[in-house]
Amino acid sequence: MFSLIPSNPVHLSIAGVFGVLIIASAIVYFLRRNDTENHYGELGARVKSWWFMIAIFSLAILTSPVVSVIFFAFLSFLALKEYFSIVPLRKADRRALFWAYLAIPVQYYFVANGLYGLFIVFIPVWVFFLLPFRLIIAGQTEGFLDSTAKISWGLMITVFAVSHAAMLMQYSNALQGHVGLIMFLAVLNQGNDVAQYVWGKLFGKHKIVPKVSPKKTWEGFIGGALTTIAVAGLIAPLLTPFSLPFALFMGAVIAVTGFIGDVTFSALKRDLQIKDSGNLIPGHGGILDRIDSLSLTAPLFFHCVRYFYYVG
16 A cells, blocks of 8 residues: 655655755856856756756655656656657557557556556557557558557657656555655666766766767766765665665666666667757756656666565
């Protein structure tokens, strides 16, 4: 069952995140005082956007489990809508998109009711086979495989993958309530992106995948991973039932899979010849630019936690 009221450790963690934002805002303010050429304009926009995103996220997960599920469902909707706006599809595919969107409330209904068996097979099994059948009814075979692959992949990364983060609420406890594991994942996932960005800016020289993401460097990746692992060890006692070795291991998993998810979306955007997936979030791009790393970290984190702490 869900725990309705988040506890003090969760509140303390959120307060810590806002404390980091205050420090970051102060640093950006002093950097931009004499920044006549606007070198730190993007950084300033990023910090402002972080204030808005963290405020919305905090309200959503602290209000109630129902609101939390609705928040993640809406996030999936925005991400899927953005994905369909940048991926070229046929006119014959438009009616099938209605059924793709309809998968969102169904998937999150399973999440809200803790129906793991249906949650885990609905999109990768039922939707995977029934949605192509809807495309077949349209009667256009040219481009069928291309459209099926695009729509199915979009559902997997924006709905199925993201819903794993919401499903973590089913593993609540008396100390951290229903949001402890979600907070742990969110802080490390987004913190890893920031840490890799900062370390790369400060020390980055050796590129990892220059043809896919020229700004990604070994220095940024290693520095960000070590930072994420250290933070995992520090916040795990507040937010999770994890032992220290398991917390450090999950920090490493989130750092590596977050990087893989990030460069995967970079490859997608290069293939589509776009810089950002959208412009909804100033300094960050679109929704897909923010959930790129979550699309891989959420399922892996969920299943590791489920197996080692609740099932295995």
